Each structure stands twice: as C-alpha cells, then as structure tokens.
Amino acid sequence: MDKINWKEVKTIAFDADDTLWRNEEIFMAAQEDFIRLLLDYHSEDYIKSHLSAIQTRNLAIFGYGIKGFTLSMIETAIELTEGRILGREIHEIIRLAKAMVSEPIELLPNIESILQQLQGQFQLMVITKGDLLDQESKLSRSGVAHYFDYVEVVSNKTPEAYEEILSRYQIKKSEFLMIGNSLRSDILPILDIGSHAIHIPYAFTWDHEQVSESDLASYPHIPKLTEIKELSLYV
C-alpha cells in the first residue's frame, strides 16, 4: 500500500463529480447539443475551442457548475454568430441547462459497496467543488448521502481550502485521506499539505483540470483505484 498507513487514517473524504457519480458525460452531452445548434455557422472544432476559451475566461467570474457553463455557452453562441443567434436558439441552451440540473445521478461502479464497507470504520466526508445548489441536489438524488458524516462544498480545492476544513473539524493531517479523480483538485493539494490521497482516474477529464506529465513526475507514487477497491482487506 505504499505510503498510506491505514492504521493511521481516521477520516476519508471523497470527491463527488466523476468520483462518486458520472458528471463529465452530462456536460459533454450538453456540449454536443450546443455544438449542433451552431453547426450552420462554424465547424465543430472551432465551436469547441471557442467555448473552452470563454469558459476559462469566465471561470473566475462565474465559477464551476451548470449555471456558469450555461452562461458561457450563451456567450459563445452570441460571439460565434456575431449576435445573429435567435432568441429561441438561446432558449434551447437554457433548456439544456434545466435538463442537466435534473439529470438522473448514475453512481460509478463499486461506489456503494465501498461506502458500505467503510461506514462505521472511518468518519466519511464529501468534499466537492462547484455550485452549492447543484452539488447538494446531486448528493440528495444520489441515494448515498446517508453514508457521509459531513459534506463540504468549496469554490476551489486549494491546499488552504483543505487546511481550513481539517482545522474546522479538528482532523489531523496524518489521519486524513482524500479520494478523487482530479489530480489537480483532489490529489496534489492533499499531498502538498501532507495528508494521504488516492487517485481514481476517470475516463473523461475536463481541460481545465488537467495537469501536465512533468507536474506529475515530481510527485511520488499515487495509489490507484485497485487499492481502494481492496480497501476492506486492509482495515
């Protein structure tokens, strides 16, 4: 089990989107529908890259989540059509947003059985980034909310944000383990503060969440999905 001393760990926190349940695919599907709306004006690649640029530009203003994504889609549609886009086409984008908000939550494989195994042996948390209402709504629709002792929604997963949570709950860094799919948000800041992390890679990872190979090379081995799958053997 490499660096993780399981006897020491008392609190395990899970990321939510693309760790507990599928999320990125919902955004990807909305993006596909969005691209279709604009194919009369531009090529798929051009629309994609423009949307990605506007999303990145808007991130500090609108943050993560469906509403910010929707405003970025609307802005992209207006810019790419030089304002010629029709009101009813923009209405279509808002409908996409509303459909995303109520999309059924699909848990990732093994999640429920892992939570069942861990419950009672560890203090369990969700630490997720994004829109407060979106995240609360997804957790409540997920059917797994009852496994968690605490839920924290943060606007950004920085080392400082994690330290603030640990101090608030009086959790020692050496006793804390974070599990998530994003190296940038769930793993690197956790290793920075000296806690434990397990990376569960996810097939899709949003541009903004990606870190380069060279960033990774400087970090020690990060335990992988198979280890959390077999976690119950070790506790």
Next chain:
Amino acid sequence: MDKINWKEVKTIAFDADDTLWRNEEIFMAAQEDFIRLLLDYHSEDYIKSHLSAIQTRNLAIFGYGIKGFTLSMIETAIELTEGRILGREIHEIIRLAKAMVSEPIELLPNIESILQQLQGQFQLMVITKGDLLDQESKLSRSGVAHYFDYVEVVSNKTPEAYEEILSRYQIKKSEFLMIGNSLRSDILPILDIGSHAIHIPYAFTWDHEQVSESDLASYPHIPKLTEIKELSLYV
C-alpha cells in the same frame, strides 16, 4: 432587551446580503437596466411581473444569486419578445451579470464598529444563503472577513439547515444569536429552533423574502436594529 439573555449568548451569526452590506440595490439596478432593454416591447410593470414570475419558477432549479438571476433575465427577455430579442441584447444582459459580480461592496452603517465591539467577546459567524462563489467573493471584498471565526454558505435557510450548523460547531441553541434583515430566512427559522434573533429591517426586501403581517403577528416581539446598535452596553 426583552427575551434575549445576553449573558447566555456565546455565538453571534450575521446574515450577509443587506445585513452586512448593500446587495438588493445591485440587483435592482441591474433590473432597471434590463427593463430598459425591453421597453420597446412591453411596459415596465409587465416586464417586472414577468421577470418576478420566472425568477420564482426558476428558484428551485437555479437557486439564489447572480447567475440564476441572469438566466432568469435572459429567459424573460426571450419569452417577452417571443424569441425576437437579438443576440447582442442578450449579450448586454450577460455584461450586466459580469458587472454585478465585481460591484464594489458597500458596508451598511455602523457594521464595522459593531463588529469591532463584538470581536473577542463572542464567537462570530456569517451564515448566508446563495451562490457560494458570489458570497465568498463579496466577503473577501468587504474588508470585514477577518472579524469572523466561521463562514457558512447555505442553499436555503431552513430550521434544519441552522440545526445542522449548530450541531456541527457544537453550539447550544440557547447560546446562539442570529442577526439579519430577512424575517423569512434569518428570524423565523431561528425562533423555530429556540435560538435568539435580532431583526435589522432593510429598506428593500425581495418579493420572495417577504412574509405576511399575519405570519408576524403570531411571533413574539423581535428586537430591532437600535438594540444591536447599543449591544456593547449590554455585554
């Protein structure tokens, strides 16, 4: 001081919008600009009532905050023009949203001196409803963040949400005082759970936040602004 036993109170939590700083005016100003965009199509009153209806309809989907408000403005503009609104006019609405996000924070009178007086004598918190990113950004721009021991952003101020916070921070209900401008969000749920509340009325209160006179009649006297102004005399 009526019902509040000041010797008992150990934690004071403030609402943020329209309690610590002006907020409603920023939404009102954006709404004025929005109405101006649509005056060629409809009367001011008609636009206002339609926007208010769409906001209420969207509240469960998009929540409180600038992004949800903006999506409701866009949807209203599309509906009221039967889709004839131009892309560049919708872009104007998104620009309004971006301006709102970076609007300077104007503290309400006496707030800073009250916080100075209370600091060190009580554990101080902010409990605010709305968009996580908006609220964190406003607090950080307000210049008063350092007075508060804890900040909680919730999606809805229900009795259960307050109870959850009190239990998480191990605060006794009898030792907790909430101060805010909204009877519906800051005062009634607090009295429901048996804690203390002080109402600071604010000149503007959004439709959705209003409670009827008859709701109020059934509640005991709620201490008013003047009392918190003179709070330092009592502690």
